[in-house]
Amino acid sequence: MAGGVPRPDPAVGAAGRARSGVGVIGAYALLAMSTQLLWLTFAAITPESARDLGVSQGAVGDLAVVNALMFVVLAIPAGRWLDRDYRATLAAGALFTALGAVVRALDPTSFAVVMAGQVIMSVGQPLVLTATTKIAARHVGPEHQTTAIGIASGAQFLGILVAVLTGAPLYDAGGLRAVLIANAAFSVVAAVAVLLSLRVPPLAEPPADTDRSMAWLRRDPVMWRMAALLFVGFGSYNALATWLDSLMTDFGHPGAAGNLIAVMTLAGVVGAAVLPGFVGERDARRTHCLVATAALAAVALVLIVAHGVVIGGVLLAGLGFLLLGTLPVVLEWAEVHVGPARAGRATAFLLLAGNVGAVVVVLTVQVAIDHPQLALGVLAAWSLPGLAFALLLPRSTPTSAPAAV
Incomplete structure (x- = not known):
């Protein structure tokens, strides 16, 4: 054709x-x-x-x-x-x-x-x-x-x-x-x-959105709360990936960070693949976001007092599974919330928030990086706004997207 x-x-x-x-x-x-x-x-x-x-x-x-x-x-x-x-x-x-x-x-x-x-x-x-x-x-x-x-x-x-x-x-x-x-x-x-x-016909053609602007986003508090959650989640992962080598070196484990980051990321790949379907079927998206954000605080605080390579690997694998799995959970949630006609703009907005968080959180941890316990404390503190925004998200997800406004 x-x-x-x-x-x-x-x-x-x-x-x-x-x-x-x-x-x-x-x-x-x-x-x-x-x-x-x-x-x-x-x-x-x-x-x-x-x-x-x-x-x-x-x-x-x-x-x-x-x-x-x-x-x-x-x-x-x-x-x-x-x-x-x-x-x-x-x-x-x-x-x-x-x-x-x-x-x-x-x-x-x-x-x-x-x-x-x-x-x-x-x-x-x-x-x-x-x-x-x-x-x-x-x-x-x-x-x-x-x-x-x-x-x-x-x-x-x-x-x-x-x-x-x-x-x-x-x-x-x-x-x-x-x-x-x-x-x-x-x-x-x-x-x-x-x-x-791109030559493959779509299974379903999403309806067109007659409103091509972003005005609807300003009136959608749920999208802003999701963005704030990804700001914290993306930022925390990037902070760990950026500063884990410095932290582990200060704790007496030079050279261990590369393998730990690989373990955390590999677990995140698995989490991203399996968690969206699991939590979506149970309409447990908000619960997952709360658990993943709480896990960030727990892992950071435990690493302050127990920072061996083995326990670090176990903790970071669990955190990677939950934290990186949050991205597709929130993206899928947003698509259900705004509808497929606005899915591109919703995804763009959420990924933008995550990328900004990746800069801001990394810089806040950097301020305390010469004191590893304090740096981990800063990372744990970021979970507080994350939990607050997760608590403000809807407890359940409607089966159909809201009408365009």
């Missing part, structure tokens, strides 16, 4: 459409993984990258910072574009992501070239990630949408894990060139898969 959205073929049975939906979600998960892989490419090889590119380690850090800055600028516009034209927006996100990865690999000795590629792929990231709930609403039946959202969200954390675990081995095998080429190859495959998946 030339132009427009492909229409479902009546000859294709429900089972065939369901299998197509699984393929669409799988392709999207690969692309979501690649956005995080490209964001944190240099996290595990910062000194080596600085040497090869002829810049300071701080400049290498700027390669990751540019992603956060672009997300803050583009998140809301990306959500609006997605609600207006899903296919064109996601296609643009796939193309920007792959193009940026390829540009970085053109000259692994030039910081300017690598930075240019990083900026290009940073444009694609919000265009891709704001589709997390929209793609589930289009291609998966209602009974499986929470699981699809969990898989798509968990893919982001899996991308973080892959970036951290593969950076050093790839560098050892072939230097920075090998790292950037491998990342580019993965991103191109993921982008092609998504572009092909």
